[in-house]
Amino acid sequence: MKLYLASGNAHKAQEFQSLADASGLPLQVFSARAAGGMPPVVEDTGSFEGNARKKALALRQRLPADGWALADDSGLCVDALDGAPGVESAYYAGAAGDSVANLAKLVATMRDIPAARRAAHFRCVLLLVGPDGEAHTFDGRCNGRLLESPRGGHGFGYDPLFAPDGYAESFAELGESVKNRLSHRGRAWAALVAWARTRMSAGA
Numbered sequence: 001m002k003l004y005l006a007s008g009n010a011h012k013a014q015e016f017q018s019l020a021d022a023s024g025l026p027l028q029v030f031s032a033r034a035a036g037g038m039p040p041v042v043e044d045t046g047s048f049e050g051n052a053r054k055k056a057l058a059l060r061q062r063l064p065a066d067g068w069a070l071a072d073d074s075g076l077c078v079d080a081l082d083g084a085p086g087v088e089s090a091y092y093a094g095a096a097g098d099s100v101a102n103l104a105k106l107v108a109t110m111r112d113i114p115a116a117r118r119a120a121h122f123r124c125v126l127l128l129v130g131p132d133g134e135a136h137t138f139d140g141r142c143n144g145r146l147l148e149s150p151r152g153g154h155g156f157g158y159d160p161l162f163a164p165d166g167y168a169e170s171f172a173e174l175g176e177s178v179k180n181r182l183s184h185r186g187r188a189w190a191a192l193v194a195w196a197r198t199r200m201s202a203g204a
């Protein structure tokens with residue numbers, strides 16, 4: 001099965017290829033560049049699924065007959081902020097998409113919020129659109145809470161401030177292999193792999 005990633009980020013295609021390799025399934029991951037580039041998409045639907053669907057449909061139009069478009073959309077949702085930054089996670093501190101500024105803004109916004117009200121979760125939606133328009137959504141969620149201040153040097157984005165349920169450490173302290181097992185992206189990907197395995201074993 002050929003998956004083309006609906007993102008301008010070539011690094012993401014490599015990440016998904018290594019997840020695909022680990023699955024043991026014959027999944028090939030290509031970047032959008034292999035299909036002439038990612039068409040411009042305004043991510044304005046207000047939902048992870050809506051944005052992912054828009055990106056997947058836009059790329060699907062450019063793909064060869066047997067190509068599947070794979071889009072992902074993710075973010076951090078904080079209960080005390082009514083779900084913010086949510087779909088705006090990448091641009092929380094402004095249009096420049098500066099992840100250091102985003103993290104600093106969240107630390108400052110949450111400064112006076114006590115431990116009992118610091119629940120948060122990461123979400124990731126993966127959306128596949130196939131050759132005949134068939135679409136499948138895979139939703140991954142990781143519950144946890146925000147720490148008082150950033151800790152740890154692994155990962156990216158909001159990882160230093162987020163401790164998943166069951167752990168005292170942040171994602172940035174826990175490191176990649178623990179994070180991949182627990183994370184929203186790891187869980188959404190596991191659901192996609194389970195679907196692909198069933199489909200392939202049915203000979204589709």
Ligand code: IMP
Pocket residue numbers: 072073074075076089090099102122155156157158159183185
């Ligand atoms: P996107 O889905 O690549 O557009 O990511 C949206 C934004 O959500 C990122 O820029 C990060 O700010 C945040 N985010 C998504 N997943 C993670 C994660 O696993 N760790 C930390 N931040 C994340």
